[in-house]
Amino acid sequence: MPTAEPGGGRHRLTVPVRSRRFWILQATILAIMTLHTLVLASLDGRDLVGIPAPLTSSLMLIPVLYAAMSFGAAGALATAGWATALFALHWLVVHRDPVTSAHLWIELVSMVVLGASGAVVGRQVDAERDARTRTERALRQVAVAEARFHDLFEHQPSPVVVTDADGVVVEANGAALRVLGHAVVGRPLVAVVGQTPHDLLERDVPLPIAGPDGTVRQYMPSTHSLTDRDGRTVTQVLLADVSPEHRRREVQRAFTGRVLEVQEQERLHLSRELHDDPLQQLTYLTRSLDELGSDPLLPSVLVQPVQDGLDVARNASAALRQLIQGLRPPILDDLGLVPALRQLADTVQKRAKISVHVRTVGAVTRAPSDVELAVYRIAQEALTNAAKHSGARSVALDVEFGARLTVSIRDDGRGFSPDRDGTGGLGLIGANERAERIGAQLAVESQLGAGTTIRVSAPLGR
Ligand SMILES: Nc1ncnc2c1ncn2[C@@H]1O[C@H](COP(=O)(O)OP(=O)(O)OP(=O)(O)O)[C@@H](O)[C@H]1O
Ligand SMILES: [Mg+2]
Known part of the structure; x- marks a missing residue:
């Protein structure tokens, strides 16, 4: 049987020698040829020109076309070849009279027509069979793919x-x-x-x-x-x-939240303790030394040591005030976010030599203390980062009051890739946690060479 190449390639010509029907066709050819010989013998040399040879080749067209329809071009050509071989044998061995050239031409043309008809029909049959095989294979593949997909779908x-x-x-x-x-x-x-x-x-x-x-x-x-x-x-x-991951994340978030809360309580406690005790004592000491230094009865040898002591006490109380502010600026609780941010901007400006411009938009109002504290801490982290990492010359700190409280800190420094470099420390992670706890959105926008903007936006209508 003719077979298609795997993968639907070109047809390979194979004579169907295993088919019984093929051999029946060959026997039919032999029978027609025998009949032709017997008829010729019965005419006893009275062969009329072209008769019955064209009739015989026309009769042979039937098995050749049948072979073409059943087995394609290979079957048709093999059958036509067999017929031609029998004709040749007939001329050489059986034909009694010498074959005339007209007779030979008629016979030859008949054989060529026989072969060509078989080949044309056979090729058409082969092409159709190939197309059918390809379609069947594609349909089988679709069915297999669908079954597989359905299996995956069902057992997912x-x-x-x-x-x-x-x-x-x-x-x-x-x-x-x-x-x-x-x-x-x-x-x-x-x-x-x-x-x-x-x-x-x-x-x-x-x-x-x-x-x-x-x-x-x-x-x-x-x-x-x-x-x-x-x-x-x-x-x-x-x-x-994702329930297990979600549960883990919730526990983690609760833990981080608690750590931040305890840290804030501890900072508040420390700043109050430092303010109420050591700072008051230092203030008292400064005032005493100041009074002593300006006392006309003070021996001249003691004037310089007292002045030195006064300087130390003043420096110590300035350092202590700064420490208290860093821990928990009293101004944040007393006067609110904007004054606290202005004070923070001042400190950063002096310490890091970056100019920080604070700008407010909208009517300044007080927000809930947890919101003010979280936003202040995020701005503090952003300013510290700008001073520490960005190499910026100036920072714009905008505070906008509306339906939401939005604070953005934009530096003109070297920038970074938040996805790649933003995972080194804990500052931005903490900022994210703080934002989440007050239901705010935090965005970190940065590009190498194009500065960094950190924006926190918290709902105010609570
Ligand atoms: N404004 C900025 N300009 C340039 N790089 C920045 C800026 N802010 C953050 N980064 C980069 O992102 C990284 C992570 O910042 P993050 O604040 O989380 O950690 P950190 O500042 O390195 O450490 P920590 O805040 O824990 O002291 C920084 O190490 C730095 O590389
Ligand atoms: Mg940081």
């Missing part, structure tokens, strides 16, 4: 649902039926999980879903839209169970 441990263009669930795998209930198919997804497929496309936080036993688990959705065979858009939604 995560719930997977498929929704139509209206967001109605049209298919659900076993896991989805277990989690979302057996009546999920046919219902809009929004009625089942409270979110449309489009909402899920943009969602980057886990989705809480209560199972049939009432236990709430966290699922991270991933959606994928595709066009089905009928040209309709369907969306596949996979819900990956």
Whole structure:
């Protein structure tokens, strides 16, 4: 049988020697040839020109075409070849009269027509058979791929649902039926999980879903839209169970939050203690030394040592004040965020020799103390980073009051890649945690050579 090359390549010509039908056709050719010889013998040399030889080759066309239809070009050519061989044998051995050239031409043309007809029809049959084989193979592959996909879909441990263009669930795998209930198919997804497929496309936080036993688990959705065979858009939604990671993250967040809280309490406590005791005593000492230094009765040999002592006491109290401010500036609790940020800008300006411009937009109001403290700490970290890492010459610190409180700190320094370099220390991680705890958004925008902007935006309507 003619076979197609694996992979649907060109047809290979193979004579179908194993087919019984093929040999029956060859026997038919032999029978026609025998009949031709017998008829010639019965005419006893009274052969009329061209008769019955063309009639015989026309008769042979039937098995040749049949071979072409059944076995393609190879079968047809083999059958036509066999007929030609028998004709040649007939002329050489059986024909009694010498073959005339007209007779020979007629016979030869008949044989060429026989072979060519077989070849043309056979090639057509081969081409059609190849096309059919390719189509069948492609259909088989599609069926296998579909079966595989369906197997994967069905045995996927995560719930997977498929929704139509209206967001109605049209298919659900076993896991989805277990989690979302057996009546999920046919219902809009929004009625089942409270979110449309489009909402899920943009969602980057886990989705809480209560199972049939009432236990709430966290699922991270991933959606994928595709066009089905009928040209309709369907969306596949996979819900990956991230409950353990979510729980770990929650514990971690609670722990970090508690650490920040304790740290703030400790700082507040220390700053108050330093303010109420050592700073008061230093202030008293400074005043006493000042009075002593200006006493006319002070012996002249003691004037310089007292002045030196006064300088030490003044420096010590200035250093202590700065320490207290760094720990928890009293001005933040007493006067609010903007004065505290101005004071911070002043300190950074003096210490790091960067000019810091503070600008306010909107009516300055007081925000809840946890918001003020978190925003102050984030600005403090951003300014420290600008001084420490950026090599900037100036920093713009904008405070905007509106529906939200937005503080942005923009330096003109060397910048960095937040994804690559932003993981070294703890400052930005802490800033993120603080922002999350007050429901604020924190953005770090930076590019090498283009400065850095840190923006925190907290809701004010609380
Ligand atoms: N304004 C900035 N300009 C240039 N690089 C910066 C800036 N801010 C942060 N970076 C880069 O990001 C990294 C991480 O900053 P982060 O504040 O988290 O840590 P740190 O300042 O190195 O250490 P820590 O804050 O814990 O003392 C820094 O090491 C620095 O490479
Ligand atoms: Mg830092």
